[in-house]
Structure formats: structure tokens, C-alpha cells
Amino acid sequence: MTQRTRVGGAVLVLSLIWSSFGAVAAHADTLEQWLHVQLPYSTRVLLDNVGPSAGVPNAAPGAVIASQSYEPFYRYHWTRDGALTMEAVVGLYERATDLQHKARLRGLLADYVSFSRQNQLTDNPSGGADDLGLGEPKFNIDGSAFTGSWGRPQNDGPALRVSTLVHLARLLLKEGHEDWVRKNLYSPSLPARTVIKADLEFISHHWGDASFDLWEETKGDHFYTRLVQRRGLLDGAELAEHLSDFAAAQWYRSQAAALEPELNRHWDSQRGYLTVTLNQVGGLDYKSSGLDSAIVLAALHASPRNGAKDSFYAVTDDRILATAARIAQSFRQVYAVNSRDRDWNAQAMGVGIGRYPEDRYSGTNSSNQGNPWFLATNAYAELYYRCAKTWEQQGSIRVTRARAALFHQTGNLSSLQANVGEVISRDDPRFQVVLDGLRETGDTYLRRSRFHADAHGAMSEQFNRDTGYMQSAAELTWSHASVLTAAWERGK
Numbered sequence: 349m350t351q352r353t354r355v356g357g358a359v360l361v362l363s364l365i366w367s368s369f370g371a372v373a374a375h376a377d378t379l380e381q382w383l384h385v386q387l388p389y390s391t392r393v394l395l396d397n398v399g400p401s402a403g404v405p406n407a408a409p410g411a412v413i414a415s416q417s418y419e420p421f422y423r424y425h426w427t428r429d430g431a432l433t434m435e436a437v438v439g440l441y442e443r444a445t446d447l448q449h450k451a452r453l454r455g456l457l458a459d460y461v462s463f464s465r466q467n468q469l470t471d472n473p474s475g476g477a478d479d480l481g482l483g484e485p486k487f488n489i490d491g492s493a494f495t496g497s498w499g500r501p502q503n504d505g506p507a508l509r510v511s512t513l514v515h516l517a518r519l520l521l522k523e524g525h526e527d528w529v530r531k532n533l534y535s536p537s538l539p540a541r542t543v544i545k546a547d548l549e550f551i552s553h554h555w556g557d558a559s560f561d562l563w564e565e566t567k568g569d570h571f572y573t574r575l576v577q578r579r580g581l582l583d584g585a586e587l588a589e590h591l592s593d594f595a596a597a598q599w600y601r602s603q604a605a606a607l608e609p610e611l612n613r614h615w616d617s618q619r620g621y622l623t624v625t626l627n628q629v630g631g632l633d634y635k636s637s638g639l640d641s642a643i644v645l646a647a648l649h650a651s652p653r654n655g656a657k658d659s660f661y662a663v664t665d666d667r668i669l670a671t672a673a674r675i676a677q678s679f680r681q682v683y684a685v686n687s688r689d690r691d692w693n694a695q696a697m698g699v700g701i702g703r704y705p706e707d708r709y710s711g712t713n714s715s716n717q718g719n720p721w722f723l724a725t726n727a728y729a730e731l732y733y734r735c736a737k738t739w740e741q742q743g744s745i746r747v748t749r750a751r752a753a754l755f756h757q758t759g760n761l762s763s764l765q766a767n768v769g770e771v772i773s774r775d776d777p778r779f780q781v782v783l784d785g786l787r788e789t790g791d792t793y794l795r796r797s798r799f800h801a802d803a804h805g806a807m808s809e810q811f812n813r814d815t816g817y818m819q820s821a822a823e824l825t826w827s828h829a830s831v832l833t834a835a836w837e838r839g840k
């Protein structure tokens with residue numbers, strides 16, 4: 349309610365109606381109005397889940413609590429969730445204008461840097477300090493090792509952390525804090541003394557090792573893990589070069605290049621999509637399709653933070669787009685909630701997206717039925733916003749097979765005449781039509797999330813495939829981070 353009154357006159361009136369008639373009038377909000385309320389809410393939940401946290405007294409400063417939920421128990425710091433959440437905090441820092449707010453965010457980020465370094469120095473079941481222990485997926489929120497059985501190691505974590513911290517380092521360098529960066533983030537010395545350097549040494553020497561995937565279930569070689577490893581190495585190389593660690597930069601780049609042919613092996617030309625895992629050596633045995641929204645997350649989480657151009661499995665890559673379309677198609681069938689495709693205002697809603705079609709994890713156990721996830725559905729919004737932005741910057745769109753198929757399947761673009769092989773340039777009236785159409789497609793996915801979230805903005809991990817009600821971990825930090833990053837792509 350207090351959030352809502354900030355929006356301004358029109359919404360104030362709406363919100364008064366809303367408070368007297370339950371959630372019904374809230375549905376009259378446009379997506380902009382919803383975001384106006386949702387973004388501050390998501391920001392608050394996200395920041396409340398970084399230690400020190402009022403709700404979680406034993407969380408160390410800089411620990412990121414995946415969710416405050418007890419059932420399932422998510423009061424841990426996962427390296428992956430932590431890095432993705434802190435990427436959003438870096439985004440908030442970048443956008444903050446209020447000096448006090450900025451100082452608070454800088455404090456949280458510095459705490460996260462120390463907490464992460466502490467994790468690296470903690471022996472754990474994946475291995476020793478500053479060694480194989482870097483692949484440990486999660487730590488207790490007081491920073492001690494989690495010693496229960498788990499799918500470990502998970503080697504995407506250090507890579508995501510590098511990209512987040514290099515993003516932070518770029519901002520701090522611009523602000524003139526080179527000493528702080530050298531002392532806390534990256535120093536060339538070996539054995540490593542700083543968090544980014546230790547992660548880069550780990551990634552560059554161990555990217556070939558089999559590990560568990562981001563869903564913590566399958567052991568093998570994963571497209572997601574490898575694509576974010578490549579990005580981490582390239583980001584790290586850029587920073588190393590900036591700080592005159594030239595030989596290291598060259599080594600990290602060489603390993604990034606060595607990952608490329610491995611990633612290309614995931615393209616299954618017969619099935620026409622990128623298959624998520626190769627060379628499986630352990631874990632679940634029922635992921636038969638190889639379709640997984642981790643492919644879309646990979647393209648997003650591996651996109652350059654500094655606006656650099658890199659077309660290698662970018663969101664606009666044909667293989668990414670073709671795979672994304674196949675995944676959505678399969679979830680359309682798998683989840684009953686998707687049979688409803690209009691919201692209360694008769695506005696189109698995109699498909700609720702889950703992890704993968706064969707998923708059985710319901711939040712309480714893994715012998716159930718999987719559900720759509722907010723973070724995956726929001727990722728589809730971000731995907732199409734990012735495509736629009738990329739093409740806008742490029743100033744032209746080459747029509748490829750997957751792109752033609754995308755236009756064809758996109759409600760408001762389905763009648764667009766575009767032939768494979770032609771180039772639509774900025775002065776062609778179709779150029780703007782495509783960009784608007786893609787942004788509208790992104791909006792359909794945010795409408796889906798909004799439809800299943802609660803009227804105050806709460807977002808759990810999943811929403812039930814049949815009833816549409818939220819389930820599993822309440823107020824999942826990563827769900828909220830994914831709202832922020834999607835909205836930022838939309839806004840740009």
C-alpha cells in the first residue's frame with residue numbers, strides 16, 4: 349500500500365479502490381504501473397536477504413540468503429545465487445543517485461567480497477582452500493562449510509562470481525579506487541591472494557572437469573557452466589590486462605578460446621537445438637530431451653556487462669533462438685496453467701517456463717512434478733528485450749531461419765513479410781515493427797510472472813503447473829534479482 353501510493357495520482361486512486369475491493373483493481377495496472385511497484389519491492393526483498401539481515405540473525409555480512417524459507421530449507425549462501433544477486437546489486441549501485449543509498453550498497457558489496465574470499469579459504473567437501481574447494485556449491489550463512497551430502501562440485505559458481513566482481517571492479521576503477529581493487533579484488537600475485545584471481549586460476553585449470561549443473565542434479569559437461577566460464581575468463585582477462593598482468597590475461601584468453609569448440613558440441617543438428625549436458629557421468633537419468641531453460645540463462649548470464657560486442661552464443665544467435673523456441677513450445681504442453689494465455693485485462697501472457705520438461709522437483713521433493721519458475725519466465729522476458737536492444741544498437745537485422753521463425757511465432761509480428769537472407773535496416777519501416785514486437789513479446793513473459801505472483805509483489809521459486817499458485821521457497825532472492833535485470837533490459 350505504501351509502495352503503491354508513491355506511484356502518483358492515478359495509481360493512488362487505483363490503489364484506494366484496490367484496498368477496498370481486494371486484488372481486483374490492481375489488475376487494471378499497466379505493466380509500467382506494476383513495475384513501478386514491483387521494482388522497489390523486489391529491491392527491498394533482495395537487500396533484506398543479504399547479511400546482515402534483520403530476518404536472519406546468524407547471516408554473516410555479505411552472505412546472500414537464497415530464501416528465508418525453512419521448508420524447503422534455503423538458508424544458505426549458494427555461490428551461484430550469490431553472484432547473480434550481487435550482479436543485480438552492482439546494477440543498483442551503478443544506477444543509484446542518492447549518496448547514502450550508494451554508500452550502503454558499496455558496503456554490502458565490500459562485505460560480499462570479503463565473505464567470498466572467506467569461502468575460498470574454507471576447506472569443504474569439494475576440496476581444499478584455494479583449490480578444488482572453489483567448486484563447492486553452497487556454504488552455511490555464517491560462512492562455515494556445509495558438510496551434508498549434495499551435488500558437488502558445481503563449477504559455474506566461481507565463473508559467475510568473476511563476472512559480477514569484474515563488473516564491480518570496472519565501476520570502482522572509474523571512481524578512482526584502484527588501490528582498493530588491487531588489494532581486494534585482483535592482484536597478480538600467485539598463489540592467489542584475492543578473490544577474482546583465485547577464481548580465475550580455478551576456472552582456467554579446471555574448466556574441463558565434470559561438475560554438477562546449475563540445478564544441482566546432473567554431473568557432466570554443461571552448456572551453462574561452460575558458457576559462463578568462458579565469460580568469466582574473458583572478463584578476468586580484461587581486468588588482468590588493465591592491471592598490467594599481461595601473461596595471465598593471455599592465459600585466461602587462451603582457455604576461453606579452448607572452451608569454444610567444446611560449447612559448439614552441444615548443438616544437436618538432428619534435433620535442431622542446443623542440448624544441455626554432454627558426457628554425463630552421474631546424477632539424474634530422466635532428462636531425455638536435453639531441452640533446458642539453462643540454455644537461455646546461459647546466453648543472458650554470459651552476455652558482456654560492459655556493452656562489448658561478442659556474438660558467440662549471444663541472445664540473437666540462431667541456435668539460442670531456435671532452442672528457446674523449442675523449450676517454450678514444450679512447456680506450453682507440459683504445464684496446464686499455460687492453457688490460459690490472457691491475463692485479467694485480456695492481454696497476452698507468454699508461456700510459464702520451468703527448468704526442463706522432465707523436471708520432478710516441486711520444492712519439497714524430487715519424485716513429484718516440476719513447475720514453472722519465476723526466474724526462468726523472467727529470463728524469457730529479458731531474452732527478447734535484449735534481442736531488441738542488440739538489434740537496435742546494430743542498426744540492422746539479418747533475417748535468418750531462426751529469426752524468421754521467431755517473427756512468425758510472435759503474435760504481432762506473425763504477418764510480417766521477411767525472407768531468410770535479407771537484411772532489414774534501420775530505415776526500413778519493418779525495423780521498428782520488429783523491435784516493438786520483440787519488446788511486446790518480452791512483456792508477455794513479465795505479465796505471466798505478474799499473474800502468478802501475489803498482489804504485493806511476493807515471488808517464490810515456482811508456481812504450480814495446475815493451479816498457478818506459488819510454491820517452494822518463498823521470496824526467492826534470485827526470483828527478485830531476475831525481475832530487476834529483466835526490467836533493466838526493457839527500460840534501455
Ligand code: NOJ
Pocket residue numbers: 563564565709714
Ligand atoms: C535441491 C536442489 O536445490 C534442486 O535443484 C534439486 O532439484 C533437488 N535438490 C533434487 O536434487
Ligand code: NOJ
Pocket residue numbers: 414422426428429562563564826
Ligand atoms: C535450486 C536451484 O535448482 C539452484 O539453481 C539454486 O541454486 C538453489 N535452488 C538455491 O536457490
